[in-house]
Amino acid sequence: MARLPDGALMQRAAAGLAAACADLLGRVYGRRVVLLVGSGDNGGDALYAGARLARRGAGVTAVPLAGDRVHCGGLAALRRAGGVVVHPDAAGEAVDRADLVVDGIVGIGGTGGLRAGAAPLAERAARSGAAVVAVDLPSGVEADSGEVRGDAVRADLTVTFGAHKPALLIDPAREHAGTVRLVDIGLRPELPAEPELEALQHADVAALLPAPAAESDKYRRGVVGIAAGSARYPGAAVLAVSGALRGGAGAVRYVGPAGEAVLARFPETLVSDRGPHEAGRVQAWVVGPGAGDDAGTVAEVLATDVPVLLDADGLRLAARDAVRARSAPTLMTPHAGEAAALLGVAREEVEAARLSAARELAARYGATVLLKGSTTLVADPGGGPVRVNATGTPWLATAGSGDVLSGLAGSLLAAGLAPRDAGGVAAYLHGLAGRLAAHGAPIAAHDIAETIPSAWRDVHD
Ligand SMILES: NC(=O)C1=CN([C@@H]2O[C@H](COP(=O)(O)OP(=O)(O)OC[C@H]3O[C@@H](n4cnc5c(N)ncnc54)[C@H](O)[C@@H]3O)[C@@H](O)[C@H]2O)[C@@H](O)CC1
Ligand SMILES: Nc1ncnc2c1ncn2[C@@H]1O[C@H](COP(=O)(O)OP(=O)(O)O)[C@@H](O)[C@H]1O
Numbered sequence: 360m361a362r363l364p365d366g367a368l369m370q371r372a373a374a375g376l377a378a379a380c381a382d383l384l385g386r387v388y389g390r391r392v393v394l395l396v397g398s399g400d401n402g403g404d405a406l407y408a409g410a411r412l413a414r415r416g417a418g419v420t421a422v423p424l425a426g427d428r429v430h431c432g433g434l435a436a437l438r439r440a441g442g443v444v445v446h447p448d449a450a451g452e453a454v455d456r457a458d459l460v461v462d463g464i465v466g467i468g469g470t471g472g473l474r475a476g477a478a479p480l481a482e483r484a485a486r487s488g489a490a491v492v493a494v495d496l497p498s499g500v501e502a503d504s505g506e507v508r509g510d511a512v513r514a515d516l517t518v519t520f521g522a523h524k525p526a527l528l529i530d531p532a533r534e535h536a537g538t539v540r541l542v543d544i545g546l547r548p549e550l551p552a553e554p555e556l557e558a559l560q561h562a563d564v565a566a567l568l569p570a571p572a573a574e575s576d577k578y579r580r581g582v583v584g585i586a587a588g589s590a591r592y593p594g595a596a597v598l599a600v601s602g603a604l605r606g607g608a609g610a611v612r613y614v615g616p617a618g619e620a621v622l623a624r625f626p627e628t629l630v631s632d633r634g635p636h637e638a639g640r641v642q643a644w645v646v647g648p649g650a651g652d653d654a655g656t657v658a659e660v661l662a663t664d665v666p667v668l669l670d671a672d673g674l675r676l677a678a679r680d681a682v683r684a685r686s687a688p689t690l691m692t693p694h695a696g697e698a699a700a701l702l703g704v705a706r707e708e709v710e711a712a713r714l715s716a717a718r719e720l721a722a723r724y725g726a727t728v729l730l731k732g733s734t735t736l737v738a739d740p741g742g743g744p745v746r747v748n749a750t751g752t753p754w755l756a757t758a759g760s761g762d763v764l765s766g767l768a769g770s771l772l773a774a775g776l777a778p779r780d781a782g783g784v785a786a787y788l789h790g791l792a793g794r795l796a797a798h799g800a801p802i803a804a805h806d807i808a809e810t811i812p813s814a815w816r817d818v819h820d
C-alpha cells in the first residue's frame with residue numbers, strides 16, 4: 360500500500376468485487392443491493408463497489424454498523440453515485456427485499472465472531488432470498504486458521520483479494536465462504552515466498568505421480584507391505600490392499616490374519632503368514648487398519664528402516680518414542696477422533712482448529728501428519744507449508760474409506776514419494792475418485808478404490 364498511490368489497491372479490489380457482483384446478478388440495472396459496512400477497509404471495499412453498481416443503475420443501500428466509524432471516501436463515493444445510507448435498526452426490510460447483500464463487515468482485520476449489532480442482519484440476509492457476497496472473507500471467521508468462534512456470515516460467493524486466506528480453505532470457516540473467487544490486485548511480488556498453505560492442483564499431482572519406465576520391473580517400482588486386518592475386521596485388510604494395488608507400487612505384500620480374505624478378492628497380493636520381518640523386503644509399510652490389539656506387529660514395523668504409514672489402531676498402539684526414534688520417515692493418518700485421542704483433547708477441539716492440531720501432532724511425533732475429515736491437511740514435522748486437499752467430498756465419509764486411503768498413500772510411499780507428497784497426492788486422488796464414483800449418489804469404500812485409476816487418468820488430462 361505504501362508503494363502505490365493512496366487507495367489504489369482498494370480501487371482494484373472494489374472493481375473486482377463489483378464485477379463479480381454484476382456477474383452474479385446477471386443484470387445490474389434495477390437490482391436492489393444492500394451493503395453491510397463495518398469500520399475498516401473491508402467496508403471501504405464494499406462502499407466503492409456499491410458506488411460502481413449504483414452508477415450502473417442498481418438501487419444501493421449502505422448500512423454502517425459501527426456508527427461514525429466508516430470509510431469516509433467510500434461513503435462519499437456511494438452517496439455521489441446515488442446510494443442511500445440507512446441506520447442498522449431500520450435496515451431489516453431493505454435486507455428482506457434485496458437481490459444481493461454484500462458483507463463488508465470485517466475482513467482480515469476481524470477477530471472473534473460477529474458483534475451483536477451485525478449478527479441479526481447477517482442472519483436475516485441468510486433467510487432472505489438474496490445472494491450473499493462476502494468481501495475478502497465471510498465476516499466472523501478467523502482469517503489465518505479457519506476457526507469460527509462465534510456467529511459468522513454464510514456467503515454464496517466470497518470475492519477475495521490478492522491471495523487465498525487459510526479460512527477460505529479450511530473447515531469450519533470454509534463452509535461459510537461458498538464459492539471463492541480470487542481477484543488479482545497485484546500483490547504477488549509482495550507475498551512471502553513460502554505460503555502457510557498449499558493446495559495441489561491437477562498439474563502438481565501429475566508431476567508427482569510415479570510412472571513405470573521401460574526398464575522398470577515390479578521390484579524397482581517399489582513393494583508396499585500391508586500389516587492390517589484381524590479376525591474381527593478382515594475387511595480393513597482387503598480395503599487397504601485394494602487402495603495399495605492402485606497406488607503405483609509394483610507389488611503388494613500382505614501380512615496378518617486376513618490372508619484368505621485378501622487372496623479371495625485380490626489374487627495378485629503376495630500373502631505371507633509370517634510377521635513383517637520375515638515377509639520379504641518392502642520399500643514402505645502400512646500398519647494399523649482393522650489391526651485390533653496387535654501391538655507387537657506395530658512395534659516390529661516401526662523398527663524397520665523404511666517409511667511407515669500408521670493408521671487407525673496402529674496410531675493407538677504406536678509408542679511415541681518409537682515413532683520419534685525412527686530413522687526413516689513416518690506418515691500418520693488420523694481422523695479427528697484419533698488425533699484428539701493422541702493429543703489428549705476432545706474431538707470437537709480438533710475439528711474446530713484443524714490446522715493447529717495437525718501441526719501440533721506432527722511436532723509431537725516427529726512425523727508427517729495427514730489429518731482426515733471435511734478438510735484434509737498434511738503437515739510436516741519440520742514446519743513449512745501445510746498441504747490442504749481441495750478434492751474431498753462428504754460422500755467419502757463411508758466406512759472403510761480411510762482404509763483405501765492408507766493403502767493408496769502407502770503405495771505412493773513405496774514408489775518413492777516423500778511422506779508429504781504421498782499424503783497430499785493420496786488425498787487428492789482419493790477425493791477425486793470419491794467424486795467421480797459418487798456423482799451425486801452414495802458410494803461404498805470399494806467404489807473409491809475401483810475409481811482410483813480414473814482419477815489418475817483425469818489428473819493427466
Ligand atoms: N491490506 C491490503 O492490502 C488491502 C486490504 N483491503 C481490504 O481491507 C481489509 C482489511 O481492512 P482493515 O485492516 O481495515 O480491517 P477490517 O476492515 O477487516 O476490520 C477493521 C476493524 O473492524 C473492527 N473489528 C474487528 N473485529 C470485529 C468484529 N468481529 N466485528 C465487528 N468489528 C470488528 C476493528 O475495529 C478493526 O479495526 C481486507 O480484508 C480487504 O477487504 C483491500 O481494500 C485491498 C488491499
Ligand atoms: N465431511 C467430509 N468431507 C470430506 N471428506 C470426508 C468427510 N468425512 C470423512 N471424509 C474422508 O473420508 C475418509 C474416512 O476415513 P476414516 O475416518 O478413516 O473412516 P474409516 O475408518 O471408516 O475408513 C477420509 O479420507 C476422510 O478425509
Ligand SMILES: [K+]
Pocket residue numbers: 401462463464465466493494495496497498
Ligand atoms: K467480509
